[in-house]
Amino acid sequence: MAKAQESPLQLAASAAWAKGAVDPVALDVSTRLALSDTFLIVSGRSERNTRAIADGIEEELLSDGVKLLRREGKADGRWILLDFGGLVVHIFHDEERGFYALERLWKDCPVLPLDLPAEPSAASE
Template identity: 65%
Template sequence: MPAASENAVELIQLAAAAADAKNALDPVALDVAGRLPLTDAFLLLSGRTERNVLAIAEAVEDRLLEAGVKALRREGRSEGRWVLLDFGDIVVHVFHEEDRLYYSLERLWKDCPVIPVNLPVRDAAE
């Protein structure tokens, strides 16, 4: 079964770190390369409010653009409940906490391998 490319795994780490800097919750990365022909990995993130969801999505998009990767498609920005950012090799889903529970993508893709997300260690004072 195909596995996510090295580039996809690197992009997941960059996106997760950018999201973490905006207080994203529960990052989960899934290797969907064996199941979907259009992308290698999903990164699922949550925000506590609509404003937080939008800030997380913006930070992810800005960080990947700095790395030379432009979003091919973005959806959901107007509502701030579920923002989808398609970067080709990865697709980032930023959910409001309630919507993430409702749609439960982790459950839908439970048979896909998890990609470890390595976040920077935060100072306890933060």
């Protein structure tokens, strides 16, 4: 059961990548934010894609025993927020990601490494 040894961050990033997420960035916000330790920020190419990414992340983390505390924005699919407590996932449509620029707002936070394959899964296209 290698999956059980992976962190929620890595599980979420891998699930997002498998659904065609682009430009994943993980930030350690633990010293700047009391409510969470890590942000995972990814983009989707369409509202349908962002919803599929959110579903994939939720399914993967639930199967690993990580409970979703809050979900916002799924109906619109432009900025979906999944709150798992220590991990908050932001799934943006490309346009919204550029507009809100969370990476710029949190630029003082360390970027965390993600172990992802060079190319996303061809099945997600």
